[in-house]
Amino acid sequence: MSGWHPSHQSRWFAVLCGERLCAKPVAVSLLDRPYVLARDGAGRAFALEDRCPHRHAPLSQGTCRDGGLACPYHGWRFDAEGRLREIPGLPAGGALPQVRVRSAAVREHDGLIWLRADGRDEGELPAMVRRNPPGSRRFLWQTQWRAHVVDAIENFLDPLHTHWIHPGLVRRGGARQPTTARFAPSAEGFAVDYIGQAQQSGLLYRLFESPRESERALFDAPGSAQIEYRYRNGGAVRISLHFAPHDAATTSVFATLHVENRWAPAWLVRALVWPLLKRVNDQDARMLALQSDNLRRFGAVRGASTQLDLVRPWVEAFWRDGAPPADAAAKDVALML
CATH class of the missing domain: 2.102.10.10 (Rieske [2Fe-2S] iron-sulphur domain)
Structure with missing residues (x-):
């Protein structure tokens, strides 16, 4: 594209x-x-x-x-x-x-x-940005991925690569659980609720989290994505990535971490959580660069997809046409996560 x-x-x-x-x-x-x-x-x-x-x-x-x-x-x-x-x-x-x-x-x-870019100071910033309570941000960072913006967004919102690219850190391949992904599109984005996974098998969960009430992935067009964890004790953690394409091959990425009703001072996040999140970023950036290089080698080819590839059609259609796909519909998909 x-x-x-x-x-x-x-x-x-x-x-x-x-x-x-x-x-x-x-x-x-x-x-x-x-x-x-x-x-x-x-x-x-x-x-x-x-x-x-x-x-x-x-x-x-x-x-x-x-x-x-x-x-x-x-x-x-x-x-x-x-x-x-x-x-x-x-x-x-x-x-x-x-x-x-x-x-x-x-x-x-x-x-x-x-x-x-059009110079008009109109419209709202993405809803997920406006929803964060003042003072809840614990972390802010920017980097650059050698990838098309659609591939970058899909990478962040796709949980099925985490067993392979971040083994043991985010999830473990031998600890998959039956999960339902509930996809709900809207005019300006979508939400995916992952039902049936109160815990996650990786090191990040074991070190810093507690049993979850819900896990939700959100997308606000054109380039804001978020993974939200809500916990049984009333707390919430939101990891947001905002994507801005330099060109078709390079995307700026802005990462924030917001925390509500959980003890997580900024100094602790920087000292303990950040080194692990940086490792996750580096692993994703490396794979996206490999993907981008191979796409240039083989030219304009379409990837094969299955029902597990929930978010790609919506994101790709929006970036291509400026609007959601006409056939976008709510659906439940069973997967092993």
Whole structure:
């Protein structure tokens, strides 16, 4: 799958952890278009196309000055809306040319900077982002996977690879249990409830969890996915990944961990949980890179699927057509998980 449906220009994507945007501009890329992020005089983030209209130098190599962004080549300065405000060397009273840099809409929420490419500050961020209570975040991290965004999303939401790619860490192949996956699609995503697995067989569960009340995988289009565990003692843990494609071969991934009603201080998560989650990430990233390389070797080929591949058709159709598949329907699927 290549190219991007026009509707994705009007959707919000996470593009940077907010703590990474300080005094210097930062280059990011979304849907094959380069942007520069910077902060204005009040500390608000803004985004411009990463190209000065004068001689096309990258603005991300420039400097933040007087609430705007100055080009590294001749110092042309643009404000947060992309309007030209200054040309060094222009005589007093000289008229500025009517040029500007294309801007994108930006929002900052719960540690992440979100970008909407069409420049319109409209619509809501994904529902799963807005649902997290203030103060519940314990962890925030960003990385990059060498994979198409559809393959990246499917990897995170697919539990059946975990016995093979993360053996003993997430699940053990010899400890599979009968499970029902209840798939429920909607106009903007889907939920998959895994019924019949109150415990998980891997090390992560044994070290950090307790008997579960429910396990749910969620997808909010276009690129936000979450695995939510609710526990019998009233607690909840939500692992969320937000995906933003640089291009057809590379995807930025932003990971958050939110915890409710469980003792899990941030320092403990960083010291004990993070090293294991990082190992899971590295194992997934390696397999996705192998998959991506092999797809390039063999060209445009379709993969074989079974009833166990619940999430791929919905995600693939949305990224291809900008809408859910017309035949999406709720269903229960039996599997050994």
